[in-house]
Amino acid sequence: MGPVETIKRISRRVGQLLGVGPGTGPEALRESFQARYHTFKLLVSANTQALEVMAEMEEALRGEIPFGFGFIRSRTARVTAVVYSIIRYMEALAPGRYPGLHDSFEAIRRNIQEALPRVEKHVEGRRVVALGEIDRNDSAECGPKMAHLGELRNRMGLRVPDGFVVTADACRMFMESGDLREEIDRLIQASGADNPSSMLALCEAIEREVLAAEVPDEVAVAIGREYERLAARIGYRPNVGVRSSALGEDEAGSSSAGQYLTLLNVHPEDMLFAYKRVVASLYGAQAMGYRRNRGLDTPPMCVGFLEMVEAWAGGVVYTRDPLSENAEAVLINACWGRPKSVVDGSVLADSFVVDRRTLVQRSRDIAVKRIRMHGGRAGGMVMDRVPADMASQPSLTDQQVTDLTCTSLRIEEQFGYPQDIEFAVNEAGEIAYLQARAVMLTAEPVVQPLPEGTRVVMSGGVRVSGGVGAGLVHHVRTTADILDFEPGGVLVARQSGPDLAPLLPVASAVITELGGVAGHLASVAREFRVPALFGMGNALDSIPESAMVTVDADGRRVLRGVVESLLESEAPGVNLMAGSPVHTALAAVAEHITPLHLLDPEGLTFRPENCTTLHDITRYCHEKAVAEMFSFGRGHKVSRYEAKQLHVEGSPKQFWVVNVQDGFMVEPSDKWVELGQIACQPMLALWRGMNAFPWEGPPAVNGRGFLSVLFEASMNPKLNVAGGSSLAFKNYFMISKEFCSLQSRFGFHFCNVEALVGEYAVENYAGFRFFGGAADPGRRRLRVMLISEVLEEFGFRTSVRQDSLTARVEGRGPEHMLSRLVVLGHVIMHTRQLDMIMRDAAQVQAHKDRLCSQLGELLGEPASLGAHSIDG
Structure with a gap:
């Protein structure tokens, strides 16, 4: 069964859990939400892992890290497997809706396989191999460290101590014997290990399990037999050095040096115990911490036994x-x-x-x-x-x-x-x-001295793409600002969002307040060699609009004016590997992995069949996964009798609450739930925004506005406000502790909020959809433009089509995300019926000023700061 068929088979099964249709009961709804929520988190995590591997490959291509053929094979295999998982999770979230992803993935995978350097086939399944039989092509069987020694000894004829290697297959056999792997997995899952002390305790517990386990007879006998052959070759029974050679260890670009154990001068009788000690070092605190931070799996541990010289x-x-x-x-x-x-x-x-x-x-x-x-x-x-x-x-x-x-x-x-x-x-x-x-x-970039009198406007941040560039500063706070960007300018923005990528080919430099090396925008900046500094907190306040500045990314500083000496000294770095066979091979493979072509989610070309690289697939799936999560609440209609009516201090409100998972502190016994019993922080943030300021009531409507409402109500059957008991036409919250979906209808307009706010910023998002109204289309559009401008002031990305608006903010810490839900709650409540009085841009500006002033008071931050505040 091929990978495409496997994806389809898995997705059909998961889809059975996720495909809960309208009108189903609360238990089925809870199961559906839990499965969808879990799948979404897995997709986001896999997306981050894929981008990190792509960033490593780009660093290698630029000559910032050395690498070998093992690096190419391991990184390619890893990123391909992770993107395969992303497609699987995407299909689970939306069964059958994106079939083109399978075909694109298969085409890209075939291209990658054709570009990969060919390697000599070796015998598989060996438990122990003599050092004299291997070379660097045996990294997957013997680990890079021992494979490299085999290369020195057997291909180059250098003096290397004789010995043998216990292979990756032997390690797998050992780990799978006596339920050892299952016990280790249980310890890891039960521990949490979220601080140094708990991590150390976990490592000690795993080491005890490994050392207490029996080495399988097949492996033990093979080790003893190969030692006797070694003794016969050299003429005496030596003590041995026992050295780690984990898969991935000592590869170019790897920082695993010192993570694993080496034992010297080991007596032959102690070889099996020494073998187990080296295998146990896979679970040392440093090794586990490194893999956790990098999102890496635990590799098999090959172990070398070398004559002590x-x-x-x-x-x-x-x-x-x-x-x-x-x-x-x-x-x-x-x-x-x-x-x-x-x-x-x-x-x-x-x-x-x-x-x-x-x-x-x-x-x-x-x-x-x-x-x-x-x-x-x-x-x-x-x-x-x-x-x-x-x-x-x-x-x-x-x-x-x-x-x-x-x-x-x-x-x-x-x-x-x-x-x-x-x-x-x-x-x-x-x-x-x-x-x-x-x-x-580990060399730092060469930082050029500054001419006397040069003024540093700002310094710090993360160098994600080196070099020096100069130009006029252009702040990008809203979608409209992107359209106004002048070629050659220095782009300064709050977030390093992919929506800025189309500007990079014409930007002289990029500065953002948030972001890091593994993001989409960072990848594109490196591809176009645009100097870029991310994580420059408060850059929008500190670097004035339209000022002429020089961005020295290597020195991590922004300078006033054009510093000619830095621009003149700017020269491409020396790539020590350019032109070598291994660099050429990586370039050929990376062509199908790292470039990003799908830049505009609203464009006609943003389609699965247009994904020509693995980066395109990750970009497409991430965008669509958030959209699928956003559609969850709108796709499920729940009867009023399956929900609890919200009470505030005993007073009933026209809102109902559906608890899909741990959204209540205590399950209510009555048909209502008090606000104080709600455990869902996103819902409470929305409610705070909705009720912080009293609604002034319907605005005074002039004659023309009133006639507009009457005409629309008589001609548009969708504006019928009569309805049955279904909550599809009422206001209701669907909640868990970290998730909230609000469906609301106020008069003639509808809005939907969906938010996920938890501990991990990368998973957090808040989406908003607003449409409809009672007035004519022009007035309705003026209202959504008002809402769009207010939300963009507070950092939302918005899109307006006729009288429909969508907005999103994502990837921020919980405190920031909850504050943005307060903003949404306030906007929902205080833009009611405003379409009836909307006449022109001046009126939009007046209401915008009022709303932003209230929100500034509510949040303790003016809108100009709210658009780009930094999490504490």
């Missing part, structure tokens, strides 16, 4: 300075004894800097090395004092420095990117290579 000296080589991407130098740090002392920083180390081109030492710094690490006779590692005559002597000879440099540059050429190489030197001066992985370049 004598280490008279040892250390680490960086084929490029990790603190300076442009330095044409090789760095070597070394000490007496095992290189672990250099790796963990436990001793002072000698430092040698060698020119990459001439192999001449640029500098050397010989430390006083008073202690060293070596293997103990009974196993394990011990520290002792360095003899006095050796303490101040270089731990490497000049010839060893040269040999290390030459070989390390060969290793870099073999892999195609800068390397971090661990080595050991025996007493005879022979060099053994113990590890080779990508250098994690």
Whole structure:
């Protein structure tokens, strides 16, 4: 069964839960809401994961991180799987409504598969593999760390300790034996682990489970058999180093160094226990925290067993300075004894800097090395004092420095990117290579000095796209502001919303008060190489409209005027991997993953069949998923007798409440519910806005307005206000603790609010739909324009079509979202019947000023701040 058929089969089952039709009872409605709510949250989480992987791929293409073929395969597999999940969740939310997504996904997936570099097929299902049988193409079976050592030993002929690898398949067999995986999953789900202490307790509990588990006989026998083969090859029974080699570890672009366990000088009798200790390190606090923050799954742990070699000296080589991407130098740090002392920083180390081109030492710094690490006779590692005559002597000879440099540059050429190489030197001066992985370049951008007298308007924020740009500031607060943007301007906005993306090709720079590296707009900014600073709080207040500024994204600062020296010094960064086979391969794959073409949700081209990249699919599904959640309340009609009438201090109101999930503090025994019994914060925020100021009553209507109402009422059958007992024509709230859907009808106009407000900002949204009225179309349109302008002042994105308005705000913290629901409640109550007196733009402005003034008083923030306030 192919992926498309699988999606359809799963979606039909979930659709049975979600497809509750009009007129169903409250229990079915609750089940429907819970399933839909859960699916929506999964989709949002998957969307975030997909964008993070895309951001990594873009960073690699720009040369900001080194990478290898393993990086391409792992990131491609992950983003494809996550987007597959997004489509599955989308189909579950709206069964059968977006069939074109399946075809587009399949076409994109085929293109990606054709672009992926071909790899040699290897035997699958092995439990243990000798190091002499593998190379870097075996990363998926043996983990990158051991696969890279196999490459050094078998493809390059370098001196590497002999040994073997316990594979990913062996780890899976171990984890699935005796219900170990199920028990670990249970511990994780039961823990929560939302603070360091609970995380540490969880990790200790999991480690106990792993160490108590039995290694399956097939794996244990294979380890023992391969050790005997190792002993036969080298002529004695060695102690071994037991090293982690998790899938994804030591790949270029990975920061997993130091997360997992390495055990040195392990006696053969202790190999199985050492194996379990290394596997258990998958669940160390650092490793679990990293995966949780990155949304990564727990990988299988491959484990290498290597002959322990004598280490008279040892250390680490960086084929490029990790603190300076442009330095044409090789760095070597070394000490007496095992290189672990250099790796963990436990001793002072000698430092040698060698020119990459001439192999001449640029500098050397010989430390006083008073202690060293070596293997103990009974196993394990011990520290002792360095003899006095050796303490101040270089731990490497000049010839060893040269040999290390030459070989390390060969290793870099073999892999195609800068390397971090661990080595050991025996007493005879022979060099053994113990590890080779990508250098994690952490250099900050070069910040240019400012000319004397330069004024900094604002600084800080997050550099999401580097460079320098200058132009006139253009504030974008509303949809109309987007239309007025002049090419070459500096775009300053509150949110980094995708609706701004069409402006990027003509913008000189972008500044937003909110947003981060993983957003759609950040991706497009990098694609067009537009300097961009996000997270610049209060930028709209601090950077004046129409001012001429220079945006120095590398220095994270905004400067008054045009700073010519910065613009003249602006030059593209050096991409160390450009032109290499691995960079060309990633570019070919990324062409079908990272570009974003679907920019305008209101455009005719915003359709599933026009998705040509995985980024297009994530953009389309996110937009439609919010729309599907917004339609939930409007798609379910509930009888009045299945709802509770709202009472406030004993007084009945013309609102009914349907509790779909934990929306009441206590389930009422009567046919009504008191406001004080409501646990739904979004509903309470709406109610606060609706009742904070008393409604002044119907406005005084002139003769023309009155005749307009009579004419519309007589000619438009949809304006009939008579009706039965169905709540479809009444005012009702559908609620859970974090969710609220309000359906209301006031006279001749209708409105719908739907909101989800919880702990996680990325999941939060509030949508509003308003349409109808009793007056003629012109007056009704003036009213929705009034509502649109008020909502845009408070940060909503709005769309107006004739007398219909939709508005949305999303992705903010709970305090901000609840304040915006207060705004909606106030607007709903205080725009009633205003269409009857709407005559011109001046009247719209007068009512807008009044509403904004009241809201400013209610929220404690003027509208000009409300549009872009920052969550605390």
